[in-house]
Amino acid sequence: MACLSLVGLEAKKAFIIVDTQECFLENGSLPVIASQIIPQLNEIRNQKDCLFDIVVKTQDYHPAGHISFGTSHGMAPDSPNAAMSNSWRGGMTMQCIKNGGSNEACCPQYYVNSSSITCNPPFEYCPPAGFYNNVTNPMLNGNPACTLCAESPDQCFGMAMDLWLDHCLQNGDSTLSPNVVSKNSDIIVQKGHRYIEMYSAFMDNTRNYMSDLDAVLKQNNVTEVYAAGIATTHCVRWTVQDAVFLGYKANIIMDASAGIWGTPTSYANESEAIIDFQRQGIGVINTADLLAMSCEADPQDTSSSSMNALGFLFAVLSLASLL
Ligand SMILES: *[C@@H]1O[C@H](CO)[C@@H](O)[C@H](O)[C@H]1NC(C)=O
Ligand SMILES: *[C@@H]1O[C@H](CO)[C@@H](O)[C@H](O)[C@H]1NC(C)=O
Ligand SMILES: *[C@@H]1O[C@H](CO)[C@@H](O)[C@H](O)[C@H]1NC(C)=O
Numbered sequence: 001m002a003c004l005s006l007v008g009l010e011a012k013k014a015f016i017i018v019d020t021q022e023c024f025l026e027n028g029s030l031p032v033i034a035s036q037i038i039p040q041l042n043e044i045r046n047q048k049d050c051l052f053d054i055v056v057k058t059q060d061y062h063p064a065g066h067i068s069f070g071t072s073h074g075m076a077p078d079s080p081n082a083a084m085s086n087s088w089r090g091g092m093t094m095q096c097i098k099n100g101g102s103n104e105a106c107c108p109q110y111y112v113n114s115s116s117i118t119c120n121p122p123f124e125y126c127p128p129a130g131f132y133n134n135v136t137n138p139m140l141n142g143n144p145a146c147t148l149c150a151e152s153p154d155q156c157f158g159m160a161m162d163l164w165l166d167h168c169l170q171n172g173d174s175t176l177s178p179n180v181v182s183k184n185s186d187i188i189v190q191k192g193h194r195y196i197e198m199y200s201a202f203m204d205n206t207r208n209y210m211s212d213l214d215a216v217l218k219q220n221n222v223t224e225v226y227a228a229g230i231a232t233t234h235c236v237r238w239t240v241q242d243a244v245f246l247g248y249k250a251n252i253i254m255d256a257s258a259g260i261w262g263t264p265t266s267y268a269n270e271s272e273a274i275i276d277f278q279r280q281g282i283g284v285i286n287t288a289d290l291l292a293m294s295c296e297a298d299p300q301d302t303s304s305s306s307m308n309a310l311g312f313l314f315a316v317l318s319l320a321s322l323l
């Protein structure tokens with residue numbers, strides 16, 4: 001029934017399922033009360049995959065000594081408590097390279113120039129004296145920001161970064177949850193660079209390093225994204241914010257997302273999050289809204305087999321670009 005002249009204008013859509021991994025479920029290394037969203041995600045996949053030209057799954061995939069781990073900055077190792085209230089361990093100011101592109105990196109400002117930092121934990125955490133050894137600490141060793149930002153401060157800028165429990169290690173519990181429907185055509189975006197934090201599926205928190213996702217979506221004429229997963233307050237939030245920044249229409253599926261609420265740098269609750277998302281032009285919907293949408297057959301859409309090949313190439317490219 002689609003009018004032929006409208007076919008080319010029809011918005012192509014992508015579904016981005018963020019970080020539905022063992023590490024972010026209840027028994028994980030950075031646990032979130034999140035298993036309640038799995039039935040919604042699966043309903044969408046089982047009933048409405050036809051809405052989407054591309055389905056993406058993101059995966060936090062950290063090497064040991066990742067810059068976002070409190071332990072990389074001298075905090076004692078800790079395990080999640082029963083109330084799941086100790087995942088966020090503090091914050092620190094980083095110095096990050098301006099326009100670092102695919103070599104983007106950040107270095108603790110305390111390492112670059114300790115006298116420029118006023119320690120004020122947990123918001124401005126400082127390491128124990130002598131902890132930052134640039135040979136033994138993998139977060140500092142070979143980190144280009146640690147040399148550039150000390151030698152040429154004007155080539156770097158300051159940015160606050162959260163510190164977390166060690167989580168989603170490549171050789172740990174970073175596995176995608178087997179309870180969430182997956183298909184061979186799903187595109188996997190891994191987020192694992194040692195010297196940057198990357199909440200979003202599109203780019204790191206400094207918006208310099210880009211995954212291949214934007215290019216793949218644009219090649220496929222995707223103009224609208226729907227995101228859901230873990231956490232509403234962090235990786236889902238940054239993904240939809242970056243989608244808007246990159247010119248997509250973005251939507252967040254609230255009841256298919258789970259948040260880390262009430263930490264000092266997060267949203268207090270869902271109402272606060274919804275107000276902030278809507279203020280930024282992000283559509284806020286629930287699973288029922290998606291299930292009520294109809295899948296119009298697009299006569300031009302013969303892309304599923306070529307997408308498999310593209311998805312495979314993309315997965316290989318993202319692996320190859322990991323440190
Ligand atoms: C967490 O682990 C416990 C003990 O093994 C198990 O009983 C429980 O079902 C697990 N919870 C989830 C959400 O996987
Ligand atoms: C380090 O920071 C202090 C305090 O902000 C400043 O006075 C000093 O010039 C900085 N040192 C270098 C080498 O940039
Ligand atoms: C460690 O820091 C020193 C002094 O800033 C520098 O000369 C050296 O190249 C650094 N080594 C590594 C492995 O980053």
Ligand SMILES: *[C@@H]1O[C@H](CO)[C@@H](O)[C@H](O)[C@H]1NC(C)=O
Nearest residue numbers: 008218219220221300301303
């Ligand atoms: C994207 O749109 C362009 C221009 O309309 C078209 O030539 C191209 O085939 C489309 N690509 C896909 C993958 O649909």
Ligand SMILES: *[C@@H]1O[C@H](CO)[C@@H](O)[C@H](O)[C@H]1NC(C)=O
Nearest residue numbers: 262267268269270271272273
């Ligand atoms: C949510 O958080 C905001 C901001 O702290 C607060 O004003 C509001 O009362 C909270 N709403 C609910 C439903 O708890």
